[in-house]
Amino acid sequence: MSYETEQLSEVKVFKDPVHRYVHVKDRLIWDLIATPEFQRLRRIKQLGTTNLTFHGAEHSRFNHSLGVYEIVRRIIENFADEPNWNKEERLLCLSAALLHDLGHGPFSHSFEKVFKLDHEHFTQQIILGDTKVHEVLERVRPGFSQDVADVIGKTYKDKLVVSLISSQIDADRMDYLLRDAYYTGVSYGQFDMERILRVMRPMEDQVVIKSTGMHAVEDYIMSRYQMYWQVYFHPVTRSAEVILTKILHRAKELYEQGYAFQLEPIHFLSFFKGKVRLDEYIKLDESVVHYYFQLWQEEKDVILRDLCERFMNRRLFKYVEFNPGTEMHVYLELHDLFKKAGLDPSYYLVIDSSSDLPYDFYRPGEERERLPIHLLMPNGELKELSRQSDIVESISGKKRTDHKLYYPKDLIEKVTDLPIKRKIKELLNIQGDGNHVR
Amino acid sequence: MSYETEQLSEVKVFKDPVHRYVHVKDRLIWDLIATPEFQRLRRIKQLGTTNLTFHGAEHSRFNHSLGVYEIVRRIIENFADEPNWNKEERLLCLSAALLHDLGHGPFSHSFEKVFKLDHEHFTQQIILGDTKVHEVLERVRPGFSQDVADVIGKTYKDKLVVSLISSQIDADRMDYLLRDAYYTGVSYGQFDMERILRVMRPMEDQVVIKSTGMHAVEDYIMSRYQMYWQVYFHPVTRSAEVILTKILHRAKELYEQGYAFQLEPIHFLSFFKGKVRLDEYIKLDESVVHYYFQLWQEEKDVILRDLCERFMNRRLFKYVEFNPGTEMHVYLELHDLFKKAGLDPSYYLVIDSSSDLPYDFYRPGEERERLPIHLLMPNGELKELSRQSDIVESISGKKRTDHKLYYPKDLIEKVTDLPIKRKIKELLNIQGDGNHVR
Amino acid sequence: MSYETEQLSEVKVFKDPVHRYVHVKDRLIWDLIATPEFQRLRRIKQLGTTNLTFHGAEHSRFNHSLGVYEIVRRIIENFADEPNWNKEERLLCLSAALLHDLGHGPFSHSFEKVFKLDHEHFTQQIILGDTKVHEVLERVRPGFSQDVADVIGKTYKDKLVVSLISSQIDADRMDYLLRDAYYTGVSYGQFDMERILRVMRPMEDQVVIKSTGMHAVEDYIMSRYQMYWQVYFHPVTRSAEVILTKILHRAKELYEQGYAFQLEPIHFLSFFKGKVRLDEYIKLDESVVHYYFQLWQEEKDVILRDLCERFMNRRLFKYVEFNPGTEMHVYLELHDLFKKAGLDPSYYLVIDSSSDLPYDFYRPGEERERLPIHLLMPNGELKELSRQSDIVESISGKKRTDHKLYYPKDLIEKVTDLPIKRKIKELLNIQGDGNHVR
Amino acid sequence: MSYETEQLSEVKVFKDPVHRYVHVKDRLIWDLIATPEFQRLRRIKQLGTTNLTFHGAEHSRFNHSLGVYEIVRRIIENFADEPNWNKEERLLCLSAALLHDLGHGPFSHSFEKVFKLDHEHFTQQIILGDTKVHEVLERVRPGFSQDVADVIGKTYKDKLVVSLISSQIDADRMDYLLRDAYYTGVSYGQFDMERILRVMRPMEDQVVIKSTGMHAVEDYIMSRYQMYWQVYFHPVTRSAEVILTKILHRAKELYEQGYAFQLEPIHFLSFFKGKVRLDEYIKLDESVVHYYFQLWQEEKDVILRDLCERFMNRRLFKYVEFNPGTEMHVYLELHDLFKKAGLDPSYYLVIDSSSDLPYDFYRPGEERERLPIHLLMPNGELKELSRQSDIVESISGKKRTDHKLYYPKDLIEKVTDLPIKRKIKELLNIQGDGNHVR
DSSP states (O other), X not given: OOTTTOEEEEEEEEEETTTEEEEEEEHHHHHXXXXXXXXXXXXXXXXXXXXXXXXXXXXXXXXXXXXXXXXXXXXXXXXXXXXXXXXXXXXHHHHHHHHTTTXXXXXXXXXXXXXXXXXXHHHHHHHHSSSHXXXXXXXXXXXXXXXXXXXXXXXXXXXXXXXXXXXXXXXXXXXXXXXHHHHHTOSTTOOOHXXXXXXXXXXXXXXXXXXXXXXXXXXXXXXXHXXXXXXXXXXXXXXXXXXXXXXXXXXXXXXXXXXXOSSOXXXXXXXXXXXXXXXXXXXXXXHXXXXXHHHHTTOSOHHHHHXXXXXXXXXXXXXXXXXXXXXXXXXXXXXXXXXXXXXXXXHHSEEEEEEEOOOOOOOTTOTTXXXXXXXXXXXXXXXXXXXXXXXXXXXXXXXXXXXXXXXXXXXXHTOOOHHHXXXXXXXXXXXXXXXXXX | OOGGGOEEEEEEEEEETTTEEEEEEXXXXXXXXXXXXXXXXXXXXXXXXXXXXXXXXXXXXXXXXXXXXXXXXXXXXXXXXXXXXXXXXXXXXXXXXXXXXXXXXXXXXXXXXXXXXOHHHXXXXXXXXXXXXXXXXXXXXXXXXXXXXXXXXXXXXXXXXXHHHSSTTOHHHXXXXXXXXXXXXXXTTOOOHHHHHHHEEEOSSSEEEEGXXXXXXXXXXXXXXXXXXXXXXXXXXXXXXXXXXXXXXXXXXXXXXXXOOSSXXXXXXXXXXXXXXXXXXXXXXXXXXXXXXXXXXXOSOHHHHHHHHHHHHTOOOEEEEOOTTTOXXXXXXXXXXXXXXXXXXXXXXXXXXXXXXXXXXXXXXXXXXXXXXXXXXXXXXXXXXXHXXXXXXXXXXXXXXXXXXXXXXXXXXXXXXHHHHHHHHHHTTOOSSOSOOO | OOTTTOEEEEEEEEEEXXXXXXXXXXXXXXXXXXXXHHHGGGGSBTTGGGGGTSTTOOOXXXXXXXXHHHHHHHHXXXXXXXXXXXXGGHHHHHHHHHHTTTTOOTTHHHHHHHHTOOHHHHHHHHHHSSSHHHHHHHHHOTTHHHHHHHHHXXXXXXXXXXXXXXXTTOHHHHHHHHHHHHHHTOSTTOOOHHHHHHHEEEOSXXXXXXXXXXXXXXXXXXXXXXXXXXXXXXXXXXXXXXXXXXXXXXXXXXXXXXXXXXXXXXXXXXXXXXXOOHHHHHHOOHHHHHHHHXXXXXXXXXXXXXXXXXXXXXXXXXXXXXOTTTOHHHHHHHHHHHHHTTOOHHHHSEEEXXXXXXXXXXXXXXXXXXXOOEXXXXXXXXXXXXXXXXXXXXXXXXXXXXXXXXXXXXXXXXXXXXXXXXXXXXXXXXXXXXXXXX | OOGGGOEEEEEEEEEXXXXXXXXXXXXXXXXXXXXXXXXXXGGSBTTGGGGGTSTTOOOBHHHHHHHHHHHHXXXXXXXXXXXXXXXXXHHHHHHHHHHTTTTOOTTHHHHHHHHTOOHHHHHHHHHHSSSHHHHHHHHHOTTHHHHHHHHHTTOOSOHHHHHHHSSTTOHHHHHHHHHHHHHHTOSTTOOOHHHHHHHEEEOSSSEEEEGGGHHHHHHHHHHHHHHIIIIXXXXXXXXXXXXXXXXXXXXXXHHHTTOOOSSOOHHHHHHHHTOOOHHHHHHOOHHHHHHHHHHHTTOSOHHHHHHHHHHHHTOOOEEXXXXXXXXXHHHHHHHHHHHHTTOOHHHHSEEEEEEEOOOOOOOTTOTTOOOOOEEEOTTSOEEEHHHHOHHHHHHTTOOEEEXXXXXXXXXXXXXXXXXXXXXXXXXXXXXXXXXXXX
């Protein structure tokens, strides 16, 4: 028996609150789950700082990765008798589903922004580099790891396979919407996944949806829209993210200035230098970040210690709505006033923007082309979703952007120059308590 | 307006997947949640190593503490018109509910065992010591923190108040059963809490249950029984716990032997020395433990690095059922064989026992007296639960104990002396794969 | 103690799968539930023929009415401290909520259409006429029943009270969406009602929604939209409704022609005559309808017996999409062919249309003016929902209509004139099985 | 293609709130569902009078029958690769599962008791007699209907097949526990069916459970125990059943006395005479019963009209606990007093008993032998459940019986002879309101 076809002596199951059970029968999948690189995902939260807003959101990327694998497993099971489905791609799909987030680090968004990293690059490196994951994948056949990397990188030749993992209605999105809704406890993320799985049909270069399932897809797109604005872009979460980003900026800046840290931040050095080796990247999990942030609460640098103390103890920035198109002069005035008040505006006055495009049809030539969702009509024709659905049409291609200005209300209250303080409060419209938790 | 009666300008709510919403109206509770000591509970998992078995169980003690608070809040709301209820105890109950787990450290069970600590002692210290929590509590009135400490310590004069937090059907247990069931995804922990809350009645020295609610209480006790054996004592979880305990033992032993750690384990020193100051204790959250375990994967000491590598990458010990009453000679023989095979049995051959007493009536004079659950009969009489319920009677006072012997199957497979290896495998009944995940 | 303020000795609870528990504390509500007129609602299904499509939808209007009452009870509880809320309206609101559907008969839609009835008229009659409900209401004070009737009839002076029961986001709609979703098992009807209840604020003449709750309201409107198209207008359900309507037509027609029924349809006589007394109306529950339909399966009249047999045994009509704007000639041609084939087209070729307006803002002067939903902005201003929400804006005022043509495929297959049969099948595009269950 | 192997062109699904979806692929099953005899189950409630206590319990036997079918379908799917499983029994199992309740009439329990009927007898008759169901079954092969009847009657040769439908852990019980819990809204009926299905293994003459699933089975047995005492034997439901039984008694008695009913009760005549033909039996669904009960509310006979009015409008009897062993003299004294007060004790003073045996091991030679549940141990041995499970052992074989005495409190209040009234109230311990809804 080859490794490719090796099955476990009995199906192993993982109890999963979202999909009830995750089933593993292939030796390959079992071995991949057991690698240190995959186990590391247990120490990286799926939603970064969101648990500071929704306390239930403490689940890890490990949790989510198993879920994506399970969804793809079920889709493929449904495809068993479909003529368009190439059964030989099965293990490849399952592996890519399981490993698609492998390169995520802790608080990916902020790290990527400050240190100019790309988690997709690291996913590729882990799969192709000198790792246990790579070793296990190559047992299937030489070159298998490259295929997995290509599927995740969207360059694999069989676009149907790619579309299972990356499209506007892929296993990744379906899992995270359901899972994040479950753990946060919000009801918005729910949709009838079982129905969607049943109406998925494999076509030559993509998965399409039988038109009878259109309403279930509408519901999925609305869920996605709601989760973005209610959970993922929640202003309190963004406040924590702003602080986190500023901590990383400050630490890097201090390092570049030759500042003497009490304990040398060995895990961060390569990040500060801008050259991160794979083994260094892998070591930096959320525990390590928390460890340093705790230490830095006792650093001499006032800004670094203040920001770390805020992050660890959830003393977040407050915010006001902000329109960069018409209110830039307000920002500039505040910038000036903050300086006069002794508050460094590069750390304490931050514009943060979120934007989402809930669904889009294909716009050739655009920067990030998106594969639209196609409906399979009873007559065999394919129609792009937004042409059939009023609801989807109404939000299709409409990018929504939201800007907020973040600031530390407590520090402003302590400003001693009263006219400056009054002016700042006036411009920020601070009256009572500032914003509330939710 | 005094601090004691100060209300927030509007009710703050936390979205909670178990209780839907947690409501906070009192300024005191809001301020307590914001303290660093309470925020620290975000970095300590409620179920320690259980997530290595049930991947959903990644929720923190912060999460649970809010839940206990919310249950007590609802109970008290129901008590509003009860003559036996003293409304002046309200804030005290809420504070004690919120803070009852404040002294928990990471992986409490193992740390307490190895370093002879007691989390209840630290809960008292945090409440009474030089902390932000203490400062906030004392704002209510001098001595209020002592009252809170007394309620949690079960020495408070009003036993009714104590019984809300600590009894065989208290808010703590109700929350953790429901919450742990929710996050793991098992169905066993469910019971009709809303009904139980509605049939609770305050009596002079305890909360009792209206007899019409007996079946809901039976269901709660059965849930507890099932959760203990299916989740809390799951042998795979216990395997992780065994390894964790052995890591701590090893590190302590090495320290005592003057071993030179590559990086001085400053956070652990006071634990090794057996004198832990409050501020040192508070710093040791789960991130710090993970940080050291990651470092120790690269230590020179073979046992320490092996155990840490196992814990971090989930390469756990396998197990067999073990009866200490009749099979101690087997253990001793294995002990001997392990030594000969070069496997230190103090680290690699471990007996672990679990036992639970699902419910008990009062047995005066016994070591840990338990307050029984009383039913309030229609005629006003009180009857002890197990006298009315066949189900509860049948499991009442019956302690169930389970012993297992843990060992590293992979290391045994590598033993080079074949007769010894064969003998060990025979005694441990190792044939195929050893035990399975679930 | 007056009847108005009389409370039960303890709160009675009804276990409810949607709201967990329905709580009754007022003697008045308890007594209203016990009246024969209210108990009669147990014998009328909430969703008429929907259970022929979604077998779970067997719940009654009794079930729903308790739910609406409970929602209003919770809203009022939340309003307790609101200055705009007049506590004296409490019992009036609760009574109107409980009784708002009292005049519904079995399969209301079809009966109203065929016999030109109006259930709202009968609701008024039951409340104001010589009934037990009336008697109980008048115990509160003379004229109380008139107030209840006015609230339900939307003519009551206090428009805030009216808006709780009848508006675009009232307790009626919230309950039926959640309840129908629960019993059918579809996931579309879910939304976060608890959050909506918490952001409702009483204003002078309507309930408004705090703007922070906008997303929950969006979700509610989308749920409504989905439920309409996926459940309420499901073509198989409409097929059953078409047949039911045709049974009533046929029976009436036969009666008017002096046809001799085997058993005189005493319960139907007044309906056929067009003069229905209240006591006659009340007697006609779903059991009685089923009883007659069973009898009529053995009538001599071929059409009546065929239609009844279809309805009772779920042998429904098939359907094709139909566009009255462009395909009327097809209909006329079919009409002709049916006649030639011996199939009476007035019974066997039926156009059925559904249309829904998911949300609308106020359009003064229009036939059925709708009160829009208003958001209460942080600055105290009111804004109409569709001006703030992109999603709602996109579907606001957009009426969607759908037409289908229903026919009995089995009878067409039995047509003996082959050219006619072939032509009919061609025009109806019948190839294989016709439409499927779902 | 033979009818036996004929498949639908695509899987048909029924949305089901308990199992999410019911899947039908076999033409045979599809045709059986479409028969009038099966559709008739839509007009018979699964739980008879329970909806008078739990208003959600309005679901029909149609609903449940689909559920049992779906569970058996899933079990067989899991058995696909099991050597002990005979694939040729598949359609037989599915048909028996679907049809096992076919002979149930409305309010079976009361009808069977009063008219000495047996629904199992009618199930056999419908399957073997001149019915559409019979015709469809025989299409598979001559004699197939007899096999189905034998499986349901437990006389079929392959005991493994029988045990899927009828044993202490069969598909019937699993479905009704989950379903009844869902519709009533109680939480007690929940257990992890998915896990039980996964640990079921076919053995020569029965289905057994892998020992690793023992806790899930314990939970199932506890659910059953709770549902019996909390839902099925609820005293208010029993009160409705008592009244229903007395209505049937009274009508039969009147008929036997030559009483002239206002409308001849044609549907009941054969029941009164004790000779019920199949076609007569099938016509008597719940609608017909309700129709007559409504008519009888206007009969001249005071007892019949009173009882019918009580049943239709839910004016139930009250009850007291009653011990036939020690309180028979009280009953006799009351019997006498009722007569003196003009209340016929055969209708107005009723002892009703419920008893349940939650689980039993095999007791050879006993009246109703029960097949025990067997666990399949890792070593291949079978062990009877109660020997492995403390919980099950504790309730095994313990029959619990409960007796209550039912009476019309309102009529007693109207007794004019004050000493008799006082004495009755004293003996029945009537003080305030009598019993409450729940």
